[in-house]
Amino acid sequence: AGGLFSSAGLDSGAVQLAGTAVLQPVQGHTAILHLEGGWLEDPLPGTEFDLGLGSGPRAFRSHAFTGDRSLFATAEYRVTVVEDFLGLAGLGVAGFVDHGGAWYSGSRRRLGWDAGVGVRLGASRSSDTEALRFDLAHRFANDAEPAGWVITVGKGFVFAGLGRRPL
Numbered sequence: 062a063g064g065l066f067s068s069a070g071l072d073s074g075a076v077q078l079a080g081t082a083v084l085q086p087v088q089g090h091t092a093i094l095h096l097e098g099g100w101l102e103d104p105l106p107g108t109e110f111d112l113g114l115g116s117g118p119r120a121f122r123s124h125a126f127t128g129d130r131s132l133f134a135t136a137e138y139r140v141t142v143v144e145d146f147l148g149l150a151g152l153g154v155a156g157f158v159d160h161g162g163a164w165y166s167g168s169r170r171r172l173g174w175d176a177g178v179g180v181r182l183g184a185s186r187s188s189d190t191e192a193l194r195f196d197l198a199h200r201f202a203n204d205a206e207p208a209g210w211v212i213t214v215g216k217g218f219v220f221a222g223l224g225r226r227p228l
Contacts, residue, residue, distance in 0.1 A: 073103040081220070089141040094134075095220045101129040110163040116220065118159040120175035120200035120211040126162035132172065133161030135220060145185045153181040157196070162203075174201040175211075191217035 079097035086092065099110055112118065113125030117133050137157040146152045155178065162172035177198030184190045194215045202208040 073105075074101070075104070076100045079220070089144075091139045091141075093137045093139070093218070095136075095218070096134045097131070097220060098133070099131040104129055112161060112163050115215055117161050117163075118173045118175050118200075119157075119194075119196060119213050119215065120159070120177065120198035121173050121206060125173065125205060126164070126171055128163035128165040128168070128171070130166060130170075131161070131163040132170075133159075133220065135159045135161075135218075137218075139181060149185060151181075151183045151185050151192075153183075155179045155181055155194075155196075157198075159198075169204075171204065173203045173206070175199060176201075 077097065077099040079095070081093065081095045084092040101109065109127050109129055110131035111124055111127050112131060112133060113121040113123050115123065117126060135157065137155050139153050139155040141151060141153045143152045156176075157179065158174070158176040160172065160174050162170065164171040175198045177196050179194055179196035179198075181192050181194060183192035194213070194217075196213045196215070198211050198213060200206060200209055200211055
């Protein structure tokens, strides 16, 4: 949280809350739940929340959800199939569901849902690289995009970066 107060009151401000829970019920299985939300008051141009594809609901196009309010939740269950495939990478599969979006104060909430399955590939010989994601997701229709199947490729988690640029 942060803000700028002047003699006239609040000039600009930002509040972001996020939480992630990780559970490993058995060896090679990981359940991840992530929730986040945010509020901006008079953000600088280009610093609004920006969700879609790389951050936020993964079956929606880049910049599908922008605004000064945001909400995002994701749940993913990963299973490691091979820890060291060909001596190069770990290989796993995942199932997921995403819900969230962004909108401007005074406007109707713009949110979207998706669910799907994917393959995870992570380097086994390097500690500073993010896992690659290859996902097949079903996007549920909303006011901006029709329902349909989407293939996405990404890295890391869909919630890294909290969906907005730094102030």
